[in-house]
Amino acid sequence: MTQAYDIAIIGGGIMGCGTALRVAKGGMRPIVLDQGDLGQGASGVNAGTLSLQIKRVKLMPYALKGHAEWESIGDAVGFRKTGGYTVAFTEREAELLHERQTLKAEAGAPITFVSNNALRAAEPHLSHKVRAASYCPDDGYANSSLTGQYYRAQLRDNGIDYKERAAVTTIAGSAGGFELGTSKGVISATRVLLAAGAWLKPLAALLDVELPVQARINTVSVTERMPPLTSTVIGHATGLLTMKQKANGTVLVGGGWQGRGMPQEGRGEVLSSSVAPNLALAQYALPDLAKARVLRSWTGFEANVPDFYPLAGALSGVEDAYVLGCVRGGYTIGPYIGKLMGDYILGREPELPLFDPGRDFTKDVI
Amino acid sequence: MIRLVPNQSDSIQRAPLVDFTFNGRIISGHMGEAVFTALTRAGVLHLRDAPADGAPRGAFCCMGLCQECVVEIAGNSVESCRQPLSEGLAVLSVTRGKHG
Amino acid sequence: MAEPFDIAVLGAGPAGANAALEASRLGCRVVMIDEQSHAGGQVWRAKSAAVLSAPETPETSAGNQLRKAVSQSAIAHLGDARVWQIEQVPEGWSLQILVGGRSETIIAKALVLATGAREFVQPIPGWTLPGVIGLAGATSLMKQALMPPGHRTVVSGSGPLVFFVASEIRRLGGTVAAVVTPNSRMDWIGALPSMCRRPDLMWRGMVWMADLMLARVPIFWRHAVSDVRGEDAVSSVQISKLGPDWTPLRTVKTVTSDSVCLGNGLIPALEAAQLAGLEITHAPELGGWVPKVAKDGSTNLRGVFMCGDGVGIRGASAAEIHGKLAGLSAAEFTGKQVGLQKNRLYARYAAASSFGLAMTALSVPRPGLEKLATPQTIMCRCESLSRDQLLHEIEAGAASTNAVKSGLRAGMGPCGGKFCQTAIARLVASTKGLEEGAVPPHTARPPLRPVPVSALAGDFAYSDLPIPKPAPL
Structure with missing residues (x-):
């Protein structure tokens, strides 16, 4: 005998769990299904950077709200508002920094440009080769590896069912809903939300919908514990470096350097040809990092569609099916856009507009 | 007493002794041996404190895997079970990350 | 770009070195990479440069013979080198290697993984105290430095290793305070049929035990060290009686000592295999999780071969033969004719494995042990x-x-x-x-060993960093 849920949410990352919490609060009975453990996809392996300086201009209102969400979660996810500097080492990068950060400031992020003296006073270990820098006091980080632990507790405390290691292999429409075949039995639900990140494409294909989802394979590395080297989040004008030292002394280095692999094969491979320049750039910015030993490098699949804006709304062509994902800056924005999605599913007007998954991705329509 | 396994410790020839320091204390060891074996012979087993709880730690796996015997030499983290001893080597306990 | 080799062998123990020797003999260009300066692996580890001369043992003779064969071969032996990443490339396989504080790339058509074993040590109260070392760790210490772990040592663990370590401590001038083993005398009697295949080793084992008895060293059968005490370092240990499934029953004795060796069997070192992409499977009789590898060392990954204790704990003798098999398979992959050479080795491999697996069976922890x-x-x-x-x-x-x-x-x-x-x-x-x-082990991540940022960064000019286009605004 299968139980009927109001909604089956496929994908137990930040967005799936965030939506589940919202619809449950609104009176629905959701179930969250994940092919692995909760929060072990991009939600749990990204660099945890919460920086407004690397958010897309048009997503800034969502990012500001996302920051507030993480801040309210606080210690449970290791949230720290440290402030962050973005640095430029060449004239061209300085121009880029100025152009891009000005637009982000106009979009509402409290970003200012700072003098080299101010930068050195705040970050004495940073390279003296910095030519220009911007600062955002709201920037910081959270500990992405706590995502699973946090949402597992949230689902449990709110009485929400979830199944881990339950890959969805079939979705059949039935009278008044869907029947989902999973590795842990059949699940019936009135609605379905696809929130499976980089695995959205094969999942949507189960409903005969083609989503043009691709994945970037971002690399992150972490060092052993080091003496205090930096107290803020450090970024690079191109966005190709994010770096922060955690409270325990380890230094986390990211910046979107690409590994290889396919989400379907379940294995993202680290490429030494990406790790080496990523760490070289980090060492260039923070010379004392040279003596740190890298303990671990890994990759995470970051899903996107051709216009690099989110998929968030009703899945075109299938009644009562929804999709949420492909949010650039998804870690920051995730908890907030999950709430918006939940409101939409509950039939309420979301506070900020969603992003029609049926739009023409080749045109600039956002 | 009859020994089926003879004590052969006297028939082992070792390289000359050299001095090095551990946290400033002068210790001698044989040139070219692993730093940790020289420290062990000198009775220095406590090499560092665990960063998370401050408990004493020393060499454990003796083959470069466990990282328990890591010491600091010239600012670098070095496995003392793999670091050959040389005259005047200044070896320090790792104190990194104690603030966390 | 590095010059490509036919075969890269990772590990220079009995398996790796024999794989390299076989492939080299058949005319392959072989590079053999190992963390230690000299070939031999953990089992035949060479003495350190600080030991000028010492009496021979069966282990040093076997190791010296192997080292001589390697030095007389055309193998490019890269010692003091640590592989930190393995990637498939169009030419075959690329290895990132940390050597002399720099990271270098080696490319080969085929890869032989001979990464050996490491030790499982059951956590017990006080096992983190300085003065507690692994049982295999103790062999590493004694083989390289020809010194005992302390003045007065409790040696505790399963299988034959516990008696070897106790005997070596005595040979090197130390005192064994007690030998503690979860095995019973009956466990050993049960292993006798398999042991008969290696009368040489059986004889050595009997000498070790007889020597301990003559020296009145207490041997605690079906016991375990249940607590290690001390402030800054070990000062005493408690010994507990175990039940049939090795559940600790009661503390029977406190023994003073300044050092303790603890070990509960070897487990295959898998990380390199996992990074290369080999599937793993659980086989308790082989020491735990093992990669899927055929008896001739071939795998389902193109150009990847694996041999020795890394595919299951069968011991040094089996590893030598398995290494030869993997070396032949890898040579065959690169286009060499090996004829029936592999066929001649299978029976010997099975015989050697049977002894090794009997020893592994004695060492595999029983379920009660974790209650320590x-x-x-x-x-x-x-x-x-x-x-x-x-x-x-x-x-x-x-x-x-x-x-x-x-x-x-x-x-x-x-x-x-x-x-x-x-x-x-x-x-x-x-x-x-x-x-x-x-419950498989967690996902393996590079680097296989810690790598300094400076080694990864190397010497670089900022303008040479391959910085891609910035993300969309």
């Missing part, structure tokens, strides 16, 4: 995580080693989980009522 860990016992040494903390996380829903790692950092420290993941997987399995085979 009390709620406060540290399980993850790097992050000082207690059994209680882990249990709480598992009970809160973390049902895999990856989930426990993410939630608590168990396995994120400098050792990368090498000394906690077996015990943690076992705890997940027993708490969740799962088979151990349903």
